[in-house]
Amino acid sequence: xxxxxxxMEGAWEIAFVxxxxxxxxxxxxxxxxxxxxxxxxxxxxxxxVLVKTLEWATLRIQRGQKEQPTLPSQSxxxxxxxxxxxxxxxxxxxxxxxxxxxxxxxxxxxxxxxxCKKGIENIVEDQVTQRFTSEELASWNLLTRTNNNxxxxxxxxxxxxxxxxxxxxxxxxxxxxxxxVIGLSWLVIGTTLVGLLPSSNAKNWLxxxxxxxxxxxxxxxxxxxxxxxxxxxxxxxxxxxVANHTSPxxxxxxANDGCYAMVGQVHGxxxxxxxxxxxxxxxxxxxxxxxxxxxxxxxxxxKDHIADxxxxxxxxxxxxxxxxxxSVMMFKKGSFEIGGTIYPVAIKYDPQFGDAFWNSAKNNxxxxxxxxxxxxxxxxxxxxxxxxxxxxxxxxxxxxNRVKSAIxxxxxxxxxxxxxxLKREKVKESFKEEQQKMYSSMIVGLDCHEASEGPV
Amino acid sequence: xxxxxxxLLKIPNVEVLMQETGFSxxxxxxxxxxxxxxxxxxxxxxxxxxxxxxxxxxxxxxGDRIIGAFFSPGKETVDFHTFVKILILAHFRPVDKNRPKxxxxxxxxxxxxxxxxxxxxxxxxxxxxxxxRDELLKVLQAMLGMQVTEEQLESIAxxxxxxxxxxRDDAISFEEFRKSLEKxxxxxxxxxxxxx
Numbered sequence: 001x002x003x004x005x006x007x008m009e010g011a012w013e014i015a016f017v018x019x020x021x022x023x024x025x026x027x028x029x030x031x032x033x034x035x036x037x038x039x040x041x042x043x044x045x046x047x048x049v050l051v052k053t054l055e056w057a058t059l060r061i062q063r064g065q066k067e068q069p070t071l072p073s074q075s076x077x078x079x080x081x082x083x084x085x086x087x088x089x090x091x092x093x094x095x096x097x098x099x100x101x102x103x104x105x106x107x108x109x110x111x112x113x114x115x116c117k118k119g120i121e122n123i124v125e126d127q128v129t130q131r132f133t134s135e136e137l138a139s140w141n142l143l144t145r146t147n148n149n150x151x152x153x154x155x156x157x158x159x160x161x162x163x164x165x166x167x168x169x170x171x172x173x174x175x176x177x178x179x180x181v182i183g184l185s186w187l188v189i190g191t192t193l194v195g196l197l198p199s200s201n202a203k204n205w206l207x208x209x210x211x212x213x214x215x216x217x218x219x220x221x222x223x224x225x226x227x228x229x230x231x232x233x234x235x236x237x238x239x240x241x242v243a244n245h246t247s248p249x250x251x252x253x254x255a256n257d258g259c260y261a262m263v264g265q266v267h268g269x270x271x272x273x274x275x276x277x278x279x280x281x282x283x284x285x286x287x288x289x290x291x292x293x294x295x296x297x298x299x300x301x302x303k304d305h306i307a308d309x310x311x312x313x314x315x316x317x318x319x320x321x322x323x324x325x326x327s328v329m330m331f332k333k334g335s336f337e338i339g340g341t342i343y344p345v346a347i348k349y350d351p352q353f354g355d356a357f358w359n360s361a362k363n364n365x366x367x368x369x370x371x372x373x374x375x376x377x378x379x380x381x382x383x384x385x386x387x388x389x390x391x392x393x394x395x396x397x398x399x400x401n402r403v404k405s406a407i408x409x410x411x412x413x414x415x416x417x418x419x420x421x422l423k424r425e426k427v428k429e430s431f432k433e434e435q436q437k438m439y440s441s442m443i444v445g446l447d448c449h450e451a452s453e454g455p456v
Numbered sequence: 457x458x459x460x461x462x463x464l465l466k467i468p469n470v471e472v473l474m475q476e477t478g479f480s481x482x483x484x485x486x487x488x489x490x491x492x493x494x495x496x497x498x499x500x501x502x503x504x505x506x507x508x509x510x511x512x513x514x515x516x517x518x519g520d521r522i523i524g525a526f527f528s529p530g531k532e533t534v535d536f537h538t539f540v541k542i543l544i545l546a547h548f549r550p551v552d553k554n555r556p557k558x559x560x561x562x563x564x565x566x567x568x569x570x571x572x573x574x575x576x577x578x579x580x581x582x583x584x585x586x587x588x589r590d591e592l593l594k595v596l597q598a599m600l601g602m603q604v605t606e607e608q609l610e611s612i613a614x615x616x617x618x619x620x621x622x623x624r625d626d627a628i629s630f631e632e633f634r635k636s637l638e639k640x641x642x643x644x645x646x647x648x649x650x651x652x
Contacts, residue, residue, distance in 0.1 A: 109616065109633065110640045112518065112575055115599065119522040120543060122512040124490060436517055440600045 026178055030220050043225050047377050054376075057160050111439075168374045172223070176373045179221030187214035188277045195280025204310075207281035208259045215255040223377040226253055233384035234258055235313040235343035238306050240335060243345040244407050245317035248365065249372060250347055253380060260315035261285060261305065265292060283311055299338055306340045313343065318400060336400040341387045346407045350379035473537055477544050487543070491536050501533040502526075517599045521578045529583065545574050569634070576633050586627040589613055 029042070190210035197203040219226065234257070235241040241260060243250060254260065262284045266275060275286055285305055291297050305311055316335045336342070372378065385406055390399045467473070467488055474484060492498075494506045507513060507523040516522065526534045526542050534542075579587045579595050592613045600609065620628050620636040628636075 108636075109575075109579070109620070109628075110637050111599070112578055112595065115516055115518045116522060116575060116578060119513055119516045119519055122510055122516070123494075123507065123522075124487070124543065436600055439517070440604055 023178075026175065027182075030179060031182055031217055043220065043223055043377075046223065047225055047379060050376055168376065172376075173374050176221045176223075179217055180373075183214045183217035183221060184274065186217065187211070188274060190214070191277045191281040195277070204282065210281060211255065211259055211278075215252050218252045219256050222249065222252070222372060224249070224253065224256075225377065225379045226256060227381045228257055229381065229383045231257075231384060233343065233386050235260070235345075235384075235387075236341075237311060237313055238309040239313040239341040239343050239387065240302075240306060240338065241313050241315045241343045241345060242318055242335065242403060242407070243315070243347055244404075245319045246347065246349060247372075248368070249378065250317070251315070253347060253382060254315060254345065257382070259312050261312040263287075263302070263314055263316055265289060285314065302335070302338050303340075306338065318404070336390065336403070337396040339390070341389050342403055343387050344385040344403050344407045346383040346385060348381050348383075350381070467536060469537065473540060477540060479540070479544075484540070487540055488536060491539055501535045502539065503533050518578060518595065521581070521595075521598070524581075525574065525577060542574075545570055572634050572637065573630065576630050579628075579633075586625075586629050587633065588627045589617060592616060592628070 187210065190213075191207065194203060194206045194210055197206070241254070243254060251262070259282075261282070262278070264275070264284075264286060266272065266286045266288050275284070278284055279286060283305065285301060287298065287301070291301075302314060305314060318335055388399075388403055388406070390396070394402070467484065470481075470484060473479075474481065477484075479487070491502070494510070495502055504523055504527065507526070508520075513519045513523070526539065576587070577583065579591055581591055581594070593609060596609050596612055604612075617626065617628060620632050622632050622635070623629075
C-alpha cells in the first residue's frame, strides 16, 4: 500500500514538471513574441500545412474509393463552366444575334438572361464547392467543420476524422484556453497596474502596449491569420471606426492592429471585471443600461469622447456591438449623427475552415467561443477604407448607407442572419449599386443624347 | 460501390429525376450536396432565406425574382426535386439535339420555349400572362436602380413596349416576348454546363 504512494507522488511530480515545461513553451513561443508583435511564422506555416494536409487527405481517401479514376484537372475549375467575360461582353454577345442594331446601347428584354444566368450560377456554386468533386467535398467538410454532422463515408476517413477531433479538442483546445486565460488576466492585471500611474504620455503608451499584447495573445489563441490591407487608412484619434460585424472575434481582429476605445454596455461578472480594469488605463465608453435608452445622452458622451483629440478612436459596429447586445436601432443612426470622421473597415472571414458567423439565436457566447476554439484556424482579411464624413444635404441614414455600401463593396458582407426585414434591405441596397452602375452605363451612357432629342 | 450509390439511394425518386433531367448520378450528387449546404438547418427543403444567404445572389439586381421563381405561388418551401427541375429549366444544358425526337414525347424540360417562359416569368410577376408597362418599369428599376432618372426609365419602357407590342394592347404577351427574342441565341451562351 505504501509502495503506491511514492509512485503517485512521482507521477504528480512528473505531471507538474511537464506542466511547467509546457507552460514555458507556450509563454516563450507564443506569448512573448505576441507581446513584441513578432511573428515566428508558426501560424502561417501551420495554416499552409493544414490546408495541404486536409486537401491531400480528402483527395487521397476519395480517390481510393472510386472505381474509375477521375481526371484530376477538374478540381481547379469548379463544377460548372463559367464564362469569365465581363458584364459588357456577355450582354454584348447576347445582343449580337438580335435583329435590331444595338451597338449603341439601349435596353432589350434579353438582357435579363444575363442576370438570370449569373444568379443561377451562384445558386449552384460557391467558393468552397469549386475545388472538389462532390464526394471530395463531403470529406473536406467532415474534416474541417467543427459541427459534428458525422456521416459515415469510409473507414479511412473516419479514422482521420477521429484524429482531427482528437487534435482539435485535446491538443488545440487546452492550448487555446490557456492562451485566452493568459491574455485576459494579463489585460486585467496590466491595465490595473497602468491605471495606478498618473496621466502622462508614458501611461498612454503603456496602456496601448498592454491592450495590444492582450489582443495579440488572444489572436494566437484562435490561430488567427489576419491580412491587413491599406494600412495607411488606419483610424486616427478623435475619429470613429466603423466595421461590419460577423462575430465577437471581430474585436480581437481589429484591435490586433491598433488601439481603440471600446463602446458597450456595462456587464456584471467576468466581463464587468475586464471592463472596469480596462477603463482604468485608458478611457473606454461604457454605458449603464439605463443610459442606453436615452439616445441623446449616448450621443453626447460619444461626441465628448471624440472631441478630445487625445483619446483613442471609438470602435463601433453599426449593426450592434457584441458587447452590449442591445437592439440594432440604438446605434444604427446614432453613430453617424455624432459627427467626426468615420473610418470604415471591412472584415471578411475566409470560409475555408467553416463559418465564423455567430448566430446568436442558436448559440450562446460560450458555446460559440468553444466552437471557434475547436476549429482548425481562422483566416480573415481586413481592409481599411479611406475616411468619410457626412456631406452637406445628406442625412444620417443616407450617410450610414453610403458607408455601409463602401464596406460591403470592399469586403462583401458575410452571411448575416435574416432576422428582421431591416437587415435584408441593407444588403440589397449596398450590393446592388455596383451591378446597377455597370449595367446602366451600358444602357444609358449612350442613351443620354437620344433622350434629349425627344421621342423619335 | 462505396459512397456514390449509398448517397444516391438517400435521395427520393432519384431514378425519375435522372430520367427527366438527363443528369448523370455524379451531377445529381453535386446538386444534392449543394442543396444540403444551402439547407443549413437540415430540414430537407429550402426556404427563401436560404437562398438569400448566398452573397452573390444578393448582389444580383434581379436576385429576389430569381429566388421567387423557385417557389410556386403560395408555397414557402422547395424540395430537392423541384430545385433540380427549376435549375434545369432556368439554364442548365442546352437543348439536347442528340436525343431522338419521338413525335409524342413531352417537350424536354429545358426546351427553348420553356426557358423563354422562365425568363418571361421573371418579368411577369403577377403571372397574368402579360408584361404590363408597370411590371417592365419595376424590372428596369431593379436592374438600373438609382443610376437613371424616372424619365429615362419611362422612356426605355415605352420604347421597349413599342417595339415588341404587336397587338397594341400596351403590354407584352408571351408570344410577343417570344417573337421579339426569336433570333437571340440563348441556348448556347446562356446555358450552364457541368464540367466533365
